[in-house]
Amino acid sequence: MLELDAEHVHNLSKRVKELSGDDVTHCIQCGKCSGGCTVAPDMEEIPSRIMRFIQLNMKERALTSSMVWTCSSCLTCTARCPEGIDIAKVMNVLRMMCLAEGYTPKEKHIHVFNRLFIDMIKKYGRVYELGLMVQNNMMAMTPFRDIGLLPAILKKRKIGLLPHKVKALGEVKELFKKGQTFYKRMKVEGWK
Amino acid sequence: MEIGYYPGCSLESASREFDISLRAICGMMNITLVEVPDWICCGTSPTHAVSQELSHLLPYKNIQKAEMHGIKELLIPCPSCLYSISHTEAACVTDANVRQRLSEVTGYTYEGGLKIYHLLDFLRDRVTLGGLKAMVKKPLEGLKIASYYGCLTRFFPAAADDMEQPSLLEQIIEALGGQPVEWTCKVDCCGASLSITRPDITKRLLGEILQSATRASADCIAVVCPLCQSNLDIRQKGLTSPSGAPYAIPVIYLTQLIGIALGARSGALGMEKLMIDAMPLLRAKGLL
Amino acid sequence: MTESSHHENIELLTYSEVIDVKGFVGNFDVTIRMRPRSVDMSRCTGCGDCLTKCPAKVPSEADQGLGTRRAIYKPFSNAVPNVPVIDRDHCIYFTKGKCQICQKVCKAGAINYEQEETIRTEKFGAIIVATGFSLFDISKYGEYGGGRYKDVITGLQLERMIDPNGPTGGRLVRPSDGKPAKSVVFVQCVGSRDEVKGMAYCSKVCCMYTAKQAILLKDHFPETQSYVFYIDIRATGKNYEEFILRAQREYGVVYLRGRVSKIHDPGDKLEVYGADTLAGESVKINADLVVLASAMVPNPDARDLARMLNIPYDSYGFYSEIHPKLQPVESITRGMFIAGACTFPKDIPDSVMMGSAAAAKVCTLFAADELTVEPKLAEVAVDKCVGCFNCVDVCPYDAIQKDTVSGRNVARVIQTLCQGCGNCASTCRSGALDVKGFTDKAIYAQISAPFEADEEEENAYAGA
Numbered sequence A: 001m002l003e004l005d006a007e008h009v010h011n012l013s014k015r016v017k018e019l020s021g022d023d024v025t026h027c028i029q030c031g032k033c034s035g036g037c038t039v040a041p042d043m044e045e046i047p048s049r050i051m052r053f054i055q056l057n058m059k060e061r062a063l064t065s066s067m068v069w070t071c072s073s074c075l076t077c078t079a080r081c082p083e084g085i086d087i088a089k090v091m092n093v094l095r096m097m098c099l100a101e102g103y104t105p106k107e108k109h110i111h112v113f114n115r116l117f118i119d120m121i122k123k124y125g126r127v128y129e130l131g132l133m134v135q136n137n138m139m140a141m142t143p144f145r146d147i148g149l150l151p152a153i154l155k156k157r158k159i160g161l162l163p164h165k166v167k168a169l170g171e172v173k174e175l176f177k178k179g180q181t182f183y184k185r186m187k188v189e190g191w192k
Numbered sequence B: 001m002e003i004g005y006y007p008g009c010s011l012e013s014a015s016r017e018f019d020i021s022l023r024a025i026c027g028m029m030n031i032t033l034v035e036v037p038d039w040i041c042c043g044t045s046p047t048h049a050v051s052q053e054l055s056h057l058l059p060y061k062n063i064q065k066a067e068m069h070g071i072k073e074l075l076i077p078c079p080s081c082l083y084s085i086s087h088t089e090a091a092c093v094t095d096a097n098v099r100q101r102l103s104e105v106t107g108y109t110y111e112g113g114l115k116i117y118h119l120l121d122f123l124r125d126r127v128t129l130g131g132l133k134a135m136v137k138k139p140l141e142g143l144k145i146a147s148y149y150g151c152l153t154r155f156f157p158a159a160a161d162d163m164e165q166p167s168l169l170e171q172i173i174e175a176l177g178g179q180p181v182e183w184t185c186k187v188d189c190c191g192a193s194l195s196i197t198r199p200d201i202t203k204r205l206l207g208e209i210l211q212s213a214t215r216a217s218a219d220c221i222a223v224v225c226p227l228c229q230s231n232l233d234i235r236q237k238g239l240t241s242p243s244g245a246p247y248a249i250p251v252i253y254l255t256q257l258i259g260i261a262l263g264a265r266s267g268a269l270g271m272e273k274l275m276i277d278a279m280p281l282l283r284a285k286g287l288l
Numbered sequence C: 001m002t003e004s005s006h007h008e009n010i011e012l013l014t015y016s017e018v019i020d021v022k023g024f025v026g027n028f029d030v031t032i033r034m035r036p037r038s039v040d041m042s043r044c045t046g047c048g049d050c051l052t053k054c055p056a057k058v059p060s061e062a063d064q065g066l067g068t069r070r071a072i073y074k075p076f077s078n079a080v081p082n083v084p085v086i087d088r089d090h091c092i093y094f095t096k097g098k099c100q101i102c103q104k105v106c107k108a109g110a111i112n113y114e115q116e117e118t119i120r121t122e123k124f125g126a127i128i129v130a131t132g133f134s135l136f137d138i139s140k141y142g143e144y145g146g147g148r149y150k151d152v153i154t155g156l157q158l159e160r161m162i163d164p165n166g167p168t169g170g171r172l173v174r175p176s177d178g179k180p181a182k183s184v185v186f187v188q189c190v191g192s193r194d195e196v197k198g199m200a201y202c203s204k205v206c207c208m209y210t211a212k213q214a215i216l217l218k219d220h221f222p223e224t225q226s227y228v229f230y231i232d233i234r235a236t237g238k239n240y241e242e243f244i245l246r247a248q249r250e251y252g253v254v255y256l257r258g259r260v261s262k263i264h265d266p267g268d269k270l271e272v273y274g275a276d277t278l279a280g281e282s283v284k285i286n287a288d289l290v291v292l293a294s295a296m297v298p299n300p301d302a303r304d305l306a307r308m309l310n311i312p313y314d315s316y317g318f319y320s321e322i323h324p325k326l327q328p329v330e331s332i333t334r335g336m337f338i339a340g341a342c343t344f345p346k347d348i349p350d351s352v353m354m355g356s357a358a359a360a361k362v363c364t365l366f367a368a369d370e371l372t373v374e375p376k377l378a379e380v381a382v383d384k385c386v387g388c389f390n391c392v393d394v395c396p397y398d399a400i401q402k403d404t405v406s407g408r409n410v411a412r413v414i415q416t417l418c419q420g421c422g423n424c425a426s427t428c429r430s431g432a433l434d435v436k437g438f439t440d441k442a443i444y445a446q447i448s449a450p451f452e453a454d455e456e457e458e459n460a461y462a463g464a
């Protein structure tokens, strides 16, 4: 059962507003975001319900939901919300909060993919698609997924075998070092 | 005309033909592309999901590199890169907090003033539709084209007329002599970002898009996004229409279509890199 | 309508428009432009022969573009008066100089191409403004086709379609191919309750008329299935809630609590994508016809009219009453009343109520021999007035007139118009204008009083 108390009921919506600038209390629960959502037909929760979780301070449900993690960031919802809420951005903020607060997302492999992607930028300065695919498959324990596509892709020389590296890699490393990843900085006030 | 150019990771690897064909048509139109020297990845959606700071820093670094190279106008063909970079550019101009923090970390202050173009804006505002039309040597006559914007392009001035029913791509296709078809999925998301993590969803989305293009009797799909192209092209194999017929709709970059209309050789446009061969179609229409 | 047109005390001026209003309560000088109908009202028998013979076809405004009318036409079948009018912009004789078929077929000889516009000015004691509303332009909703999908229509178009005298003769069909519509999706709140693309407010009537339409469809065409996408149902009138429940329980209308996000038109059945937030699911419905409950908005010329009549309006352009609870049909200009949907979206019962109230207010006004006015009125000290007339420009009620007193130009306040706002008093540089009860002298005295009191008190303490 959902228990509400006056002291905490606005906590989550306030935090989301601080981080994204979007006031989810404005959501009128019309469901337009859900009706056009790219991934909602395959999800248990729909975007408008995530907004409701935020309104009612249902933190764990909001932060760990598959919907939040599967969102494709297509911004269709954002384009149509009658209240002007940037729902896609709110989804991103929820993902960051999820990690910062030590929750385990339901779609862990999506997070793993994101990390691999970012690590690759850190290492090479650019993204190297073949490596990304292989590594992701290893991490997801599905080493042979998409393997059927590979020969043709390689034949067309669409994907390089070796990564492109940028010259000023030092600069990139510096960015990663100085600009600490968000969830370490979340506790620091003032940065949006 | 000279214009700054940020290719981004996709155009450098899996979508090389986008880069090749863009360079080819720019050459034909007397446009010099000045590549941002030693550009880095813009970070795109994964960074937006992990770190707001990083999601600004990577684009910012590229803005810095462009500015230091004297670039005042920047063409970013990949809508995903464009979204990241113009998002940060706008944040620097409107949000003093962001600006201050970014200049603190990088030691460089961006003062604003960089003009960023989507491919479609660039064609409309700098090349102009009239200008493009005048250069056409081989009109794409009889070619029925489904113009696919994808999900992000509608957020740029390119779709300013109507986010939900944009028409610029169709106008360009008409200028090339092609025949845009009315179809339903032009701003729908293709799910490229989920193609590795949730291929089941991507498959559903691709099915809807391909079915819609087929229903509209399109010969091919014109795209302006490397992620849409790879997704629709590479993963089309194995997908079938509700009646069970396998799909084989060529997914062609707008830049390639322009190249053909301007009379470029197909080899110069990277046509051979498309997974679904577009040559038979183009030959059948007498365009090669 | 017909009744009022026959009433001995009512003169109905149709095809005419108020172009200027001067004066004040009891003494309005109203200038009316009488547009040339090109048909002689005294001769026309209303037989309608001309209506079918005219070769010029124009999309019908009354049928919301679903049908056509001729260049000589009656706006709708039971229009009052029962006399047609020639639309000169589309008449072949007026545009090309040839045709005159209507003149040939009219047995009464009522057609008169030479009629000219006339302007008349008359005195009226009071004015009731009941100019109604317009519909929100659905082209802003590209996700619903923005008006380009033929089978996506507005609620008003559906009203026309189910009218036996309407463009389809009362048949429920898909405008695209004329085939009967079986699966009908209603979309509520299109342009209402949308701060980004439309209006923030609720249009109040669409929940109810949608239920009415869904019931009618089932009644007339039992094979139809209706779906209604709603955010929440606004059914707060007498028997309204029961009516909604009847639609659901007796007529099997399926209500889905969610907003439609997009409509695809692949050429056959429309695909409607929405959500049902109660089930927590996204929903797709294949529909023959989609009906958008587009918002009620002020007329495009509402603001211009308000400025001419000197009545205030809100940020949307709806006309404002003096007090929403206690003086709901009175505008701030004395003798000028407002009623119906020009003040805010409302249904027929509410509009009729307001109209009746406004009429009663006028009767009360006319029944009295004297007018009671608020005592705080502006007053000109004629000896001080230098005749600069700055006050005339700043008075929002046009209550100050130029006058001459013993050969001198001076300002004069019309007491029935003045609302005592004090704009003139603060503008007048020669100190000739004051509001009774709020003279400069009195205000200064009030300002200095506390300070004087302080001094006295201080002195008192000092003395203690």
Ligand SMILES: Cc1cc2nc3c(=O)[nH]c(=O)nc-3n(C[C@H](O)[C@H](O)[C@H](O)COP(=O)(O)OP(=O)(O)OC[C@H]3O[C@@H](n4cnc5c(N)ncnc54)[C@H](O)[C@@H]3O)c2cc1C
Binding pocket: C016, C017, C018, C130, C131, C132, C133, C155, C156, C157, C159, C205, C209, C212, C299, C305, C339, C340, C341, C342, C346, C347, C348, C349, C351
């Ligand atoms: C699709 C639809 C269905 C509806 N169904 C119902 C229903 O079933 N039941 C219900 O109770 N309500 C219904 N309504 C609401 C109903 O239409 C309104 O309540 C009602 O029309 C308001 O009446 P009104 O006289 O204030 O305005 P209107 O009906 O708009 O009348 C205003 C009149 O003023 C005229 N006018 C405007 N400007 C000028 C001018 N400057 N000079 C001279 N004349 C002018 C206009 O031409 C118009 O004839 C429905 C509304 C819609 C949109």
Ligand code: SF4
Binding pocket: A026, A027, A028, A029, A030, A031, A032, A033, A034, A047, A048, A051, A080, A081, A082, A083, A084, A085, A087
């Ligand atoms: S579209 Fe906006 S207002 Fe409607 S449910 Fe979604 S977030 Fe809430």
Ligand code: SF4
Binding pocket: A033, A036, A037, A038, A039, A040, A047, A070, A071, A072, A073, A074, A075, A076, A077, A078, A087, A088, A091
């Ligand atoms: S951005 Fe995410 S939540 Fe919004 S429509 Fe796209 S997939 Fe759904």
Ligand code: SF4
Binding pocket: C188, C189, C190, C192, C193, C201, C202, C203, C204, C205, C206, C207, C208, C231, C232, C233, C234, C293
């Ligand atoms: S009356 Fe109903 S349909 Fe109309 S705007 Fe209000 S809630 Fe929406």
